[in-house]
Amino acid sequence: METITSPAHPLVSVIIPCYNHGRYLIQAVESVWLQHYPNVEIIVVDDGSTDNTQDILKGIPGVKNIYQRNKGLSAARNTGIQQSSGDVLIFLDADDWLLDHAIETNLSYLQWDKNLAFVSGAHEKFYVDSNERIVVEQQVNADHYLHLLHGNYIGMHATVMFRRWVFDKYLYDESLKACEDYDLYLRITRSFPVFHHSNKIAAYRIHQKNMSGNTRLMLSSVLKTLKQQQKVLKTAEEKQAYRSGYDTFKKYYCSLLHKELLSGKKPLRSLRILALLRYQPMWMLKLIKIRYLNVEKNVEKDPS
Incomplete structure (x- = not known):
């Protein structure tokens, strides 16, 4: 993919951490390719996988492949940030995928208000065992920090598009084994404006190996x-x-x-x-x- 930044089409970095989810990886990458947006880079951070992730990556052209010893999800995302060049960033887990027009939708909100640190949207849960899909959406129009103290209304990190300057101030907390995304949202919304909408952005695959199942x-x-x-x-x-x-x-x-x-x-x-x-x-x-x-x-x- 061509990666030339312009005011109308800023470069979007999609960072995909992967740990032993090689069998889902192609669908995650294809969901980015199928976006109706011309300026994207895809970075896969293989966090020490022991499955066939590297073999699969060798067959996927146009993806930046970074391998590191297993350090955990937060560290993999931080590595992706350091290796990315985009004006805005998205974090997509290897077992999830973006829905149609996800990038265009979130980017339109960021371009609408230049002060926003990030924008987030709704998502759908896909239950592997039952093949059931459930839409998860919540209306939050103001006081985002207060709402997040009450609970994580965002729910899925792939629905979030961040401005790059956010990561000059904050990174994912590598001491957290889970809820690192929730921690980041709280720290950002404490100091900067954000926006939330009800358009569906991503699909969250629910299976037996989800971290949320622990x-x-x-x-x-x-x-x-x-x-x-x-x-x-x-x-x-x-x-x-x-x-x-x-x-x-x-x-x-x-x-x-x-x-x-x-x-x-x-x-x-x-x-x-x-x-x-x-x-x-x-x-x-x-x-x-x-x-x-x-x-x-x-x-x-x-x-x-």
Whole structure:
């Protein structure tokens, strides 16, 4: 693809981190090629994959292929930033894809208001097991930092288009194993204007290996991310939004964790037990009681 920057068509860098998602990679890249926009560079950062990612990349022309030892998603994105040349940046995971006119739509909003640090839109979830699609959209017209304290209304990072100057001020926090995108949104919206709309931008593939499926990791990461905002909260409204968001996230992920353990889908491992004991101790005690009663019933049925 030709990559010549002009005021009408600034260069768009699409950064695709990939860790053992080689089988999805071609669809992600093709979704960028199919955009109705003439000035794009695609950068794939292979974060130490052990699958066939490198073999697949060798068969994809016109893509900048960067290999690094496994450092995690945040580090892979930061590498992509350093290796990119675009005026605006998009981060697309290898197992997701952009929808039609995604680049044009987001870019039109950035060109409409030159002060925006980023623009974000709606997305659709695609459930691999059931082949179901669900549109996820939320109306947020102002007070974006406050709304983000209440919860991550953006939901999917591929719907976000950033201006390059954002990354002169901020990078992804490589100490976070999850919720690094949420952390970045909070830091940006604390200081700069952004815009959110309800046009669908990207598709989020839901499968068994999604990081978001690790409930314990998501619980600890999102609460750590929110806690980092405590030191910059100023108004009573911000502090209330923080408390509301913290409580909502805690109840949501603890509820998921409790259901997983109750159903037997996840084993009673020490880290999961400690997470429930720390954030919802009564739920953990009830779970132990239920497990104990089930064992008692089974003993009664089979006294041998």
